[in-house]
Amino acid sequence: MRTMNTILTTQCDDDVGLIAKITGLCHQHNLNITRNNEFVDKDAQRFFMRTELSGVISDDFLPSLAELLPDGAELALHSSEKTKVVLLATKEAHCLGGVLLKQFEKALNIEVLAVIANYADLAPLAAGFGVPFHVVSHEGLSRAEHDQKVGDLIASYQPDIIGLAKYMRILSPEFVARFEGKIINIHHSFLPAFIGAKPYHQAFERGVKIIGATAHFVNNELDEGPIILQDVTHVSHADTAEMMAKMGKDVEKTVFCKALQLASEHKLFINGNRTVVFA
């Protein structure tokens, strides 16, 4: 039996009366709906709903709900416990530090179980916040071997979300498949512009007046997963590529932290190559 302040997430094929069925069952179970968001993707005929409930949830609630909904409905109940996160990093501190600081401030309902990096540079940062830090060097390993090793270490923590905090490694399809729908990356450009290497130098060369960052779920297309969140900052002719990179890091940090927050609040749904975000 689950107790108060639970979030129900529902995703299924669209049908008439879905809201009535779901909210009706909540009413029968004496569950009070304190906040509700729903969205129907009309092209894909797909229904998404996030419902905040207060009240005692009996064990037969979810099975009863499944019976009312179309076959294949994805239902989940989320308690108010912290979302468990493992962060992967390389050498850059800003995204990793941003999340660890927010955890320290109690501004995010997450628990960073561990940091895994392919270099040791950021060990002091993790140590400062009392978070376990593992170096898994890629030296002398094939991509498959390294991904296997990192993946096994991640799996040992059983995280809900894997955050790529500027992890500068290309992931193998096997790794992505192993943690499907759980990997959130921060991309150092305003996708789909400036895909690939050195995006700030590309942006500088093109003479753009805005740079940005993109948080997205990772799938097997590099830089192509479902976008969660984007933000931008204005730049001028006086900003060099190096200054743009520095300004861009602030946007990356903000966007990455916010994406993890949305994940921890169960506000993110993957919808094909797009997302539904109940912000």
Place this chain on the structure above:
Amino acid sequence: MRTMNTILTTQCDDDVGLIAKITGLCHQHNLNITRNNEFVDKDAQRFFMRTELSGVISDDFLPSLAELLPDGAELALHSSEKTKVVLLATKEAHCLGGVLLKQFEKALNIEVLAVIANYADLAPLAAGFGVPFHVVSHEGLSRAEHDQKVGDLIASYQPDIIGLAKYMRILSPEFVARFEGKIINIHHSFLPAFIGAKPYHQAFERGVKIIGATAHFVNNELDEGPIILQDVTHVSHADTAEMMAKMGKDVEKTVFCKALQLASEHKLFINGNRTVVFA
């Protein structure tokens, strides 16, 4: 009998099962909910919901719904017809022109029935967009007399919304009461800062780095009605009070147009001295 694409707005005291009751009745009536927003003000124990429906709505839908809900529930069905607006203005063109241009672009689902001003300066602007323009001078009239005259003229158009497009007159309590909940004003500052006259000069003197504008419903407290929308723009030491005023006008125009858009989409609810805005 009403037809497709209707918006149902509901406001009532909070109670358990309200969403289930409302959506259940929609389901019984074969109405498909294409978009739904709800909010509960827990302090005020007040429930707000906006529901986009497709399907044929029978004449007994609303009475049936009223029976299901707590006494005093405010229910309304809105067709996709244009929201009827009368605009009041004085001499400044930006807010009036902003709305008329957007109507011309078909970017707003509103119909400006008429413009009423206490000076003739803006007659050519209204004429250019083919909108009736009336001058009701305040010269030689008491405030009560002028408000009565303007009010009678407004009333003859039976508008849904009265937009104060930089109408530089203080309204009498009688006027406000006559059109209660229907008057939207644009205030040339970021309320509650710089209430009163010459807000941009006040802002300049204080050395602020951001200026803004506020759209709000008008009640009997000057500059104090429920806030609908606010936006800002950054200013610097190099901007004079006059330049701030010019920059501020852009924000005013944007915010005023957006507030009228929200009204025309039935996304605004007054909740005491606050608003619920389903943006």
Place this chain on the structure above:
Amino acid sequence: MRTMNTILTTQCDDDVGLIAKITGLCHQHNLNITRNNEFVDKDAQRFFMRTELSGVISDDFLPSLAELLPDGAELALHSSEKTKVVLLATKEAHCLGGVLLKQFEKALNIEVLAVIANYADLAPLAAGFGVPFHVVSHEGLSRAEHDQKVGDLIASYQPDIIGLAKYMRILSPEFVARFEGKIINIHHSFLPAFIGAKPYHQAFERGVKIIGATAHFVNNELDEGPIILQDVTHVSHADTAEMMAKMGKDVEKTVFCKALQLASEHKLFINGNRTVVFA
């Protein structure tokens, strides 16, 4: 002899002491510098300066200045007279109307001499603001013939700037060369993303969370000229491609008007495929 409130723009190869030389000559001529901006592109070794002067400028000021500066320096004095603009349009009203309204408000120091369009749809909008409107249909004409005809009509007005207010025609290299450095376009996407047709549909399909618009000088590379200004707005999963297009139009209007304002204030310099913008 030129009188008070003049703007001097200087662009030349970089050299030591340029600011001292220019401001020294101003001092000798009893010209007071009320505002000054300069920028050196270190890679290109190029110097840019914009100087607001008050005082009486004698006829030998500019020749004297040219002697002090490196060969090939581009110097110009701009009075506070209005910048002369010809606008080109097709069927969409928002950018054209945005500029005409701002001219009416006296918010832009420009004079729109004429509007030229390849369809007649926007004639009433121009007429409402009392601006000459010419239809030059492309029907039955080759691109070269049409561009010649439009170009001759533009040339008859001798404008300082040609604004493409959603002019949905690809320009021939000859046309672009004829008005080199004078053509400002508004592009309906956040360049360099979504180049080409139907950018809002492309954006929707990719599931982006931000859309934007770009004002740029036109050169012979389609969608590739020096960028002047960009801005964005946030979108969500609930926004269809049509809604994005509508939201995008607001950004286009704002960015286009602001780019013309910067041009009218002589704050824009072309620097290869980039710009210097003294905002």
Place this chain on the structure above:
Amino acid sequence: MRTMNTILTTQCDDDVGLIAKITGLCHQHNLNITRNNEFVDKDAQRFFMRTELSGVISDDFLPSLAELLPDGAELALHSSEKTKVVLLATKEAHCLGGVLLKQFEKALNIEVLAVIANYADLAPLAAGFGVPFHVVSHEGLSRAEHDQKVGDLIASYQPDIIGLAKYMRILSPEFVARFEGKIINIHHSFLPAFIGAKPYHQAFERGVKIIGATAHFVNNELDEGPIILQDVTHVSHADTAEMMAKMGKDVEKTVFCKALQLASEHKLFINGNRTVVFA
């Protein structure tokens, strides 16, 4: 003798030819100006300039410059050394942590010499970043005594800037006078709105749609010093006062870090109760 990459800051009464005099002397001394900003406050007849110089600066440069300028000119040369900062804090981590993290990332050209707090709560945060942390409790001390003790400790570090990172103590006039022009505070509201206690609760009650934060120099008027920087974030009816406070902390962190960055880059000038900020 000072070497390359120096910043010259000048503030004095306005006079004709000031830029020519300053840049002319730089030219004589073979100093290359790589970036220059100036501003004249016409009302106050006050001149401000920030000049980035490359080249070797001889010891007689500054005295020679002083002779050229009006009496009482405030001149300073700043090397590219890190700006020395002491941070004061109480119990909230976000602003303190924000600065320490940015220092760790090498994103700010500052050196935090020490953190002084009236409680011990944040000691682990400072320790994690290897920064000295002192508790100076106010228990049992008068305000004057406590300020004396804190002031003496600050003075022992000889900082350039004192950052109040959510230091929840009212400062005595003596303390403010002792460190005049060096104290930067972050205020948890969009000044001048919601001065005083519980600003987010005030903002919630008023139903505002935007909240913000303000970085300002501290003078003897509480919440009234010269404003350096402000920023905002949008809120909705669904955000409680607690959620607003949480969202506001992000803005506070960003604005505070940026204000320290501007200080470290010598881009801030106090101009009466206003600031000049060469951003």
